[in-house]
Amino acid sequence: MNKTLIILISIIILMSCVSSNSITKDKNNESFSFKGLELAPEVFVPPLQFIEASDNTKLAYREYIPDQIDTILIFYHGGGAYNKAGYQFIGDGLSKHFNCLVVTPDIRGHGDSGGARGDTPSVEQVFEDIGLLIRLIKTKYPQKELFLGGHSSGGGLVLNYSSYKKRENTSGYLFLSPQLGFRSETEIKNNPNPFATVKTELFISNAMTGSDGNTKAVFFNYSDEVLQTTKNIAAITVNMANAITPSSPIIQIRKLDLPTAVWIGEKDEIFNVEKVVSLFKKNNPKSYTKIIENEKHLSILVNATDYMGTWLQETVLEK
Helix, strand or coil: CCHHHHHHHHHHHHHHHHHHHCCCCCCCCCCCCCHHHHCCCCCCCCCCEEEECCCCCEEEEEEECCCCCCEEEEEECCCCCCCCCCCHHHHHHHHHHCCEEEEEECCCCCCCCCCCCCCCCCHHHHHHHHHHHHHHHHHHCCCCEEEEEEECHHHHHHHHHHCCCCCCCCCCEEEECCCCCHHHCCECCCCCCCCEEECHHHHHHHHHHCCCCCCEEEEECCCHHHHHHCCCCCEEEHHHHHHHCCCCHHHHHHCCCCCEEEEEECCCCCECHHHHHHHHHHHCCCCEEEEECCCCCCCHHHHCHHHHHHHHHHHHHHC
16 A cells, blocks of 8 residues: 555544544643552562563563462553552452462563653564563573563554564463553543543654654643652653554554453543443454453452452463
């Protein structure tokens, strides 16, 4: 296809889809509630470890190690977050009650990982980072079933990685309240407090010239308090946004050929719950889907362990 035509199609898609995210950000209102995390009892958080990426960037991760390892889950955080922003509950619960070794990484440019905040040299570099971590964990814990999962934008990243030609072999995918990208039309429309706001023109110019990949273009609706008291970041670049945003969600979901599970909270503040579930049921009928009663976008991190752990155990037993 003619390169100019590809660029024009990209621009049309971006303009038609991102406009719904261009609502003015209200600093006084968060797009979702942190109460579920704030009220949860503290759990043990293992020390940070680091691995060096191909461009010498130090990538941070934690390992929640059970007494007996039956399976492994590498689980990626959501947009602008980091491994200790609620993901410790998944690591603690699965390792203590389901013999699952849980690895919670910080995406480059996030949390304790190195790199410019919210940025990546390229989309492919983020995928290479995932492959590097998978190889490391497989070397440390050989002959164990290894699953890949993510929450929110971390789910979008995992879906993108599932269609990466150089991806490492895994045993299945877990999606928790997944961000499936604007092409999926699963975001709640006309949300007065959107998860993020987008500078559409930067995606357009980057599609045409490739010159704005490292420019901040997506700004998260985190309150000043959250940004000051956590390691969450305020924005990500065009390159990073493209890495965590599914490029062709319907096609990518159809091509998932490994055991796949999806959980989303009944009261999720960001995504249309029925649309998310329907997208998987329609395009990948073998996938397991579950709407968890009363849970919100972040509270689900505290309470999804039993659902995820049971599915992991049953899936491994079936093999």
